[in-house]
Amino acid sequence: xxxxxxxxxxxxxxxxxxxxxxxxxxxxxxxxxxxxxxxxxxxxxxxxxxxxxxxxxxxxxxxxxxxxxxxxxxxxxxxxxxxxxxxxxxxxxxxxxxxxxxxxxxxxxxxxxxxxxxxxxxxxxxxxxxxxxxxxxxxxxxxxxxxxxxxxxxxxxxxxxxxxxxxxxxxxxxxxxxxxxxxxxxxxxxxxxxxxxxxxxxxxxxxxxxxxxxxxxxxxxxxxxxxxxxxxxxxxxxxxxxxxxxxxxxxxxxxxxxxxxxxxxxxxxxxxxxxxxxxxxxxxxxxxxxxxxxxxxxxxxxxxxxxxxxxxxxxxxxxxxxxxxxxxxxxxxxxxxxxxxxxxxxxxxxxxxxxxxxxxxxxxxxxxxxxxxxxxxxxxxxxxxxxxxxxxxxxxxxxxxxxxxxxxxxxxxxxxxx
Amino acid sequence: xxxxxxxxxxxxxxxxxxxxxxxxxxxxxxxxxxxxxxxxxxxxxxxxxxxxxxxxxxxxxxxxxxxxxxxxxxxxxxxxxxxxxxxxxxxxxxxxxxxxxxxxxxxxxxxxxxxxxxxxxxxxxxxxxxxxxxxxxxxxxxxxxxxxxxxxxxxxxxxxxxxxxxxxxxxxxxxxxxxxxxxxxxxxxxxxxxxxxxxxxxxxxxxxxxxxxxxxxxxxxxxxxxxxxxxxxxxxxxxxxxxxxxxxxxxxxxxxxxxxxxxxxxxxxxxxxxxxxxxxxxxxxxxxxxxxxxxxxxxxxxxxxxxxxxxxxxxxxxxxxxxxxxxxxxxxxxxxxxxxxxxxxxxxxxxxxxxxxxxxxxxxxxxxxxxxxxxxxxxxxxxxxxxxxxxxxxxxxxxxxxxxxxxxxxxxxxxxxx
Numbered sequence: 164x165x166x167x168x169x170x171x172x173x174x175x176x177x178x179x180x181x182x183x184x185x186x187x188x189x190x191x192x193x194x195x196x197x198x199x200x201x202x203x204x205x206x207x208x209x210x211x212x213x214x215x216x217x218x219x220x221x222x223x224x225x226x227x228x229x230x231x232x233x234x235x236x237x238x239x240x241x242x243x244x245x246x247x248x249x250x251x252x253x254x255x256x257x258x259x260x261x262x263x264x265x266x267x268x269x270x271x272x273x274x275x276x277x278x279x280x281x282x283x284x285x286x287x288x289x290x291x292x293x294x295x296x297x298x299x300x301x302x303x304x305x306x307x308x309x310x311x312x313x314x315x316x317x318x319x320x321x322x323x324x325x326x327x328x329x330x331x332x333x334x335x336x337x338x339x340x341x342x343x344x345x346x347x348x349x350x351x352x353x354x355x356x357x358x359x360x361x362x363x364x365x366x367x368x369x370x371x372x373x374x375x376x377x378x379x380x381x382x383x384x385x386x387x388x389x390x391x392x393x394x395x396x397x398x399x400x401x402x403x404x405x406x407x408x409x410x411x412x413x414x415x416x417x418x419x420x421x422x423x424x425x426x427x428x429x430x431x432x433x434x435x436x437x438x439x440x441x442x443x444x445x446x447x448x449x450x451x452x453x454x455x456x457x458x459x460x461x462x463x464x465x466x467x468x469x470x471x472x473x474x475x476x477x478x479x480x481x482x483x484x485x486x487x488x489x490x491x492x493x494x495x496x497x498x499x500x501x502x503x504x505x506x507x508x509x510x511x512x513x514x515x516x517x518x519x520x521x522x523x524x525x526x527x528x529x530x531x532x533x534x535x536x537x538x539x540x541x542x543x544x545x546x547x548x549x550x551x552x553x554x555x556x557x558x559x560x561x562x563x564x565x566x567x568x569x570x571x572x573x574x575x576x577x578x579x580x581x
Numbered sequence: 582x583x584x585x586x587x588x589x590x591x592x593x594x595x596x597x598x599x600x601x602x603x604x605x606x607x608x609x610x611x612x613x614x615x616x617x618x619x620x621x622x623x624x625x626x627x628x629x630x631x632x633x634x635x636x637x638x639x640x641x642x643x644x645x646x647x648x649x650x651x652x653x654x655x656x657x658x659x660x661x662x663x664x665x666x667x668x669x670x671x672x673x674x675x676x677x678x679x680x681x682x683x684x685x686x687x688x689x690x691x692x693x694x695x696x697x698x699x700x701x702x703x704x705x706x707x708x709x710x711x712x713x714x715x716x717x718x719x720x721x722x723x724x725x726x727x728x729x730x731x732x733x734x735x736x737x738x739x740x741x742x743x744x745x746x747x748x749x750x751x752x753x754x755x756x757x758x759x760x761x762x763x764x765x766x767x768x769x770x771x772x773x774x775x776x777x778x779x780x781x782x783x784x785x786x787x788x789x790x791x792x793x794x795x796x797x798x799x800x801x802x803x804x805x806x807x808x809x810x811x812x813x814x815x816x817x818x819x820x821x822x823x824x825x826x827x828x829x830x831x832x833x834x835x836x837x838x839x840x841x842x843x844x845x846x847x848x849x850x851x852x853x854x855x856x857x858x859x860x861x862x863x864x865x866x867x868x869x870x871x872x873x874x875x876x877x878x879x880x881x882x883x884x885x886x887x888x889x890x891x892x893x894x895x896x897x898x899x900x901x902x903x904x905x906x907x908x909x910x911x912x913x914x915x916x917x918x919x920x921x922x923x924x925x926x927x928x929x930x931x932x933x934x935x936x937x938x939x940x941x942x943x944x945x946x947x948x949x950x951x952x953x954x955x956x957x958x959x960x961x962x963x964x965x966x967x968x969x970x971x972x973x974x975x976x977x978x979x980x981x982x983x984x985x986x987x988x989x990x991x992x993x994x995x996x997x998x999x
Binding site for chain 2 (some may be wrong): 381434550
């Protein structure tokens, strides 16, 4: 049993084994997983996890957009549930851990409590959310967004993939179009929601910490930028008579970097996509389109980045005798997780004696949407070289176990032991 | 007749009409011309020009690589020919004037002399060179390069297009595989070669000069550059842990511009082609490939640019925790045209009362290869907005006539009136 000196721990081997078992469904030759939302592979993965939920005694509930919840009763029938979860859909060349870890960790918490015969005061729930990755159907984080009321269930069900097939039709086909209204939880909204996830970045590894106490998630503002000059023959056009869209764009890319560095440590600026026209070796580019991805932990910070970009881009375009047009295409507001949930994660890590550090999530997660309707916190564990969305995504069994132990104790703190 | 006060002039309307007639062969709906080397359209264009040559009394000679020469006898059977020419092949979406102008101007010189009954001491020749554009078959400026001995005729004839068809087979098919050895001219190498061409740049228009006296052509050094970093998720990867290949490449592109500006007025630096991997909006690029096109009027200048680039690229790559690899893929040496030919062009412009300025050619031309084996000069006339290799390529009839008048008098000065 658990004592202050020797706290309860999950079964690290069982957790690892369930991750490896789940990874066989949609396994790729390079060691990754392809289990795209609402495909046959997703159905097979869902069926497996639901079977495990039921074997662990969880009561399974499915909502209108295919989110699945497994509930373990508490001793207080009036108490609101303490929940955890993540997603089991993957990128086309995804890994074994992104999302899957959070769901298997939740299952392992339940199995551990079952094995130890521990009852909680509040009910516990383990969820997996539909289509977090957004590979086949947009928007990303579809299920948790609908659960939080950001999207309407009907709108979500009418979203189409590239072949014109709707989310609703695919949910029907694979048997996961439930009847529970989105956001409806027996006894009322979650008392707390925790999500364990691989970091998908290099910070924990760089600082050699097995546990990241996630204080919040960066807001995101994405832009499409078009720089227009005049294409001309690279030889006969002297430097001073050029309208070189690539030169202007290159200087803007450097400005994106400087703007992000000015917002250290949380500001991030990335140019990931570039298209050059006509893209010919001896023609001065007449047009360059590129993307900007700005992230920051405060809306004030994002506003400063937006203004700095608009001001500098206009100057740099004029400097190169070009024009520039900007369109904002995505916006996610910054999120600061609930102080009580963050404290429970930190307390659990301390109780367990794990080295830990406060981190922010640079990526979006289902937890960010759930945060809109319930107190929420996240637990990060390191992943190898910070790589995810990749078949070589990897994580150490000891780190995965540490994160799961932290999840166990954070949930127990919020739910109370009966 | 010609007097110092009223020098002989070509027939501007006839020159314009022959340009418009030739432009009907391979005409495109947008007003341009598509007459790619050694296609049926090229054959039709060649047949038309040869017919005009013969109607003008020129003796036609075809060499092993399909270069065509029309010869007008001089009074001195020992004298070496004074020649002119250019090309009639075009880009896929080419214009009416690039190349075609130089050939029609040469024909107009002959027609003018015929109409005035003027005999020259030296023979005159009008040439058109095979495959200047290099669109279907490489290398570019194939015919003049073979004429100058830079390429072997057999090597050229075995060059293949994308479908595996050889230059030799296509020359046979269209009836232009001649028997004259490349570089073989009756009476010996040209005494002088002049090429009239649209500028393909904006300088003459910007300075409002109808005539450019071309003093030389820029040397060219082209490179393929590969910047390698590490692709990573744009959100969770802090700025200081990135290996952002796009950031490094953007700074290198700015350096290319500064290196060229340091070599004003003749230095030119262009990044025309860019490829980003994986080119996804929210992924830090792991690799960027781009091209560099450096031009300058001296080899010393090109050497400085090369060294500056290598030094700065290495520093910029290291600054961004990336690596860089450079490969030089093309080299054309700078060319200074023959002082006597340049003087004849300038003298003709002065004699005719045309505003003129010394310019350099930023692009390659057949004249640059011919310069290797004979004294050579070029005449530029303005083209609208400096645009060529484009269906909207345009030039004013009065400028084309002026350039042709300069060609006439430059050739007469070198050939001598009998």
